[in-house]
Amino acid sequence: MAATFIFSEDAALARQLLTPALALGQPVVALTTDPAEAQTLASLGAGRVLLLKAAATSPEALAPAIAELLAKEQASVVLVGGTLRGKHLAAHVAAALKAGLTTDAKALALVDGKLETQRILYAGLAVSAEVVTLPAVATIPQRTFLAPAPAAQAGTVESVEVAADTRVSVLNVTPMESEGVDITAAIKLVSVGRGFAQKADLALARELGAVLKAELACTRGIAEDEHWLPIERYIGISGQTVKPELYLAVGLSGQVQHMVGCRESKVIVAINKDEQAPIFEAADYGIVGDLYTVLPLLTAALKN
Amino acid sequence: MPKLLVCYKWVLNEQDIKIRPDDLSLDTSRAKGKISDFDRNAIEEASLIVEQQGGTVDALSYGTSAVKQSVKDVLSRGPNRLLWVGDPSAEEADAYVIASVLAAAIRKNGPYDLILCGEGSSDMFYQQIPARLAALLDLPCLTFVQKMTLEGGAVTALRKLGDCTEQVSVTGPAVVSVLSEINKPRIPSLKQVLGAAKKPSEEIPIASLGLTPEELAPKAVRKSPKGFLMNRKNVVYKESDAAANVAKLVASLAAEGLR
Numbered sequence: 001m002a003a004t005f006i007f008s009e010d011a012a013l014a015r016q017l018l019t020p021a022l023a024l025g026q027p028v029v030a031l032t033t034d035p036a037e038a039q040t041l042a043s044l045g046a047g048r049v050l051l052l053k054a055a056a057t058s059p060e061a062l063a064p065a066i067a068e069l070l071a072k073e074q075a076s077v078v079l080v081g082g083t084l085r086g087k088h089l090a091a092h093v094a095a096a097l098k099a100g101l102t103t104d105a106k107a108l109a110l111v112d113g114k115l116e117t118q119r120i121l122y123a124g125l126a127v128s129a130e131v132v133t134l135p136a137v138a139t140i141p142q143r144t145f146l147a148p149a150p151a152a153q154a155g156t157v158e159s160v161e162v163a164a165d166t167r168v169s170v171l172n173v174t175p176m177e178s179e180g181v182d183i184t185a186a187i188k189l190v191s192v193g194r195g196f197a198q199k200a201d202l203a204l205a206r207e208l209g210a211v212l213k214a215e216l217a218c219t220r221g222i223a224e225d226e227h228w229l230p231i232e233r234y235i236g237i238s239g240q241t242v243k244p245e246l247y248l249a250v251g252l253s254g255q256v257q258h259m260v261g262c263r264e265s266k267v268i269v270a271i272n273k274d275e276q277a278p279i280f281e282a283a284d285y286g287i288v289g290d291l292y293t294v295l296p297l298l299t300a301a302l303k304n
Numbered sequence: 305m306p307k308l309l310v311c312y313k314w315v316l317n318e319q320d321i322k323i324r325p326d327d328l329s330l331d332t333s334r335a336k337g338k339i340s341d342f343d344r345n346a347i348e349e350a351s352l353i354v355e356q357q358g359g360t361v362d363a364l365s366y367g368t369s370a371v372k373q374s375v376k377d378v379l380s381r382g383p384n385r386l387l388w389v390g391d392p393s394a395e396e397a398d399a400y401v402i403a404s405v406l407a408a409a410i411r412k413n414g415p416y417d418l419i420l421c422g423e424g425s426s427d428m429f430y431q432q433i434p435a436r437l438a439a440l441l442d443l444p445c446l447t448f449v450q451k452m453t454l455e456g457g458a459v460t461a462l463r464k465l466g467d468c469t470e471q472v473s474v475t476g477p478a479v480v481s482v483l484s485e486i487n488k489p490r491i492p493s494l495k496q497v498l499g500a501a502k503k504p505s506e507e508i509p510i511a512s513l514g515l516t517p518e519e520l521a522p523k524a525v526r527k528s529p530k531g532f533l534m535n536r537k538n539v540v541y542k543e544s545d546a547a548a549n550v551a552k553l554v555a556s557l558a559a560e561g562l563r
Contacts, residue, residue, distance in 0.1 A: 060445070061433075084465045088447045091399070091435035100400055100523025103430045121529055122318040122427055126330055128529040130398075136523070167444035171460075172471040188562070212562075224485055237429070246562045256318060267560050268536060269553065275542060282534050285556045287549045288542035297550040302563065 002134075004152050005070060006046070007031040010082025014221060016149035017079045018044050020108050022148060024077060029159070030155075031066060035056040042155035044148050045201035050155045059089040065162035067096035075135055078114055079108075082139035090139045099134040104141050123237050124260025141241075143184070176231070181215065183233055188214035188246040191235060191262070194221055195251015195272065195291050199228040205250055206294040211302045217242065217262075219252050235261035251291045254279025271295070306359035306454060309416040310350040310383060311406055311437075312343035314367045314374040315427040323531025330529055332557025337373050342422025344381070344489040345482050350420045352487065353454050360384045362413065366405045367394045379500035380492035386505035387413060393510070398522035399428075403436035405520075406519070408513035410441060417453060419479045434481035445479045446472055450486055 005023045008014040021028045030046035038051045044236035080090040094101035102117040190209040223234035236258045247265035270283035350361045363383040369390045376464035422429035438445030452461040463470045541549035
């Protein structure tokens with residue numbers, strides 16, 4: 001019988017993948033390289049778990065072996081956790097299976113023997129359905145779904161020996177510097193952009209944030225180009241996606257690549273000196289003015 | 305002397321696309337074309353490599369007939385020669401079709417020592433082509449590269465993967481996808497723009513690539529893209545008195561329960 005296969009090297013994401021996989025109504029087979037996770041996935045509803053035993057366990061190195069395994073198993077749907085490593089794996093698998101692949105699927109359904117998915121186009125400007133012929137592959141971003149509750153009956157775990165692709169040598173892995181701040185959990189965010197002339201001026205945003213009890217977030221440029229804030233604080237298509245109660249955007253123009261990461265916020269406020277900036281179209285409230293004048297006034301007014 | 309290939313996509317500038325308010329359909333009538341953002345970094349990186357150590361760069365694109373408009377822009381950014389496949393099938397193509405066409409064109413014009421791509425295109429952002437190409441051409445693939453060197457046929461690269469960076473190396477031909485921070489794409493000088501006119505560009509007829517109808521039919525069919533509707537209050541305070549604006553905003557935040 002046709003089955004849905006899932007894989008993610010990220011344990012939390014692998015569990016989340018079970019939810020859309022089970023909802024498709026087909027038997028679910030989970031692939032993992034982690035013996036402890038194999039049991040967990042079996043207990044959460046995977047009917048079968050294939051525990052992959054290989055000399056290297058990075059998704060990229062396992063891609064050819066996983067593609068071969070999926071071809072042998074005649075997988076009908078393959079859901080892969082949408083980390084960057086997962087996206088690499090999924091694209092390799094899709095090419096090997098001559099399959100279509102939806103990148104960053106937000107919703108999935110099996111309709112008339114095809115996989116229907118939803119995703120964004122043009123950096124978030126538009127949303128489109130994709131109808132994918134089976135076998136179909138999709139990558140799913142972190143936190144799109146919640147992990148399911150334990151299943152009534154645990155699935156079985158089998159070990160499978162697979163060969164790793166050794167053409168690429170990994171010389172060194174360095175964990176990214178992290179402050180350990182999860183801005184996706186923040187209730188309020190003050191988000192800064194290029195309107196700030198220098199790093200020291202971010203103090204104005206920090207002072208406002210302190211009064212509002214808000215975390216500091218930023219645009220890609222502030223994190224990636226200026227390195228004024230760590231990358232875990234940047235919002236946008238290749239950064240974090242947040243849904244706070246308040247998103248207060250200061251000195252950022254509101255390009256679609258940024259807004260896609262924050263447009264589900266409950267209230268969006270913009271402070272920008274350019275009245276024509278697209279951020280005002282995306283905002284509930286805004287002040288047209290120089291942030292160097294407005295922020296100290298706002299901080300003082302909120303203190304009272 | 306290394307022989308490099310850089311793949312690029314000619315896309316609509318998303319900043320020019322408007323959403324029709326009545327049915328949320330996309331109005332692309334005033335959208336101009338551009339080289340996809342990350343592909344500019346790939347072109348720059350390939351050009352820097354050959355400018356520093358010799359060799360040649362071919363640029364390759366698959367698109368509709370609009371891809372012709374990109375010739376001068378691409379060649380003024382460094383590549384020695386441009387190859388392009390112009391065909392209406394590109395309009396509906398998914399990553400499966402795009403990779404099939406590019407791989408066939410590479411087999412016909414290669415082999416190459418290094419194939420560079422951007423991380424993803426700025427229109428569809430499938431982020432699939434590099435790994436798909438590598439799978440189809442049976443080459444190793446280094447994705448999401450922030451920094452790289454090519455030395456004596458070996459590529460050493462720093463990949464950036466969200467929670468870590470990874471130093472990797474590979475010997476022999478490979479596919480590499482680059483991130484935007486790898487370099488700053490040049491603004492072509494007048495001399496480079498004039499020089500571009502003298503460089504060869506060649507259309508590859510799609511029929512010459514020996515692709516089956518199956519390989520040109522998308523596996524993932526896009527249906528009715530709809531603009532994302534921003535449904536916001538759009539209350540903007542813009543008096544000349546900054547303190548008055550701030551007072552109004554504070555009142556609004558209080559009304560929302562966000563003070």
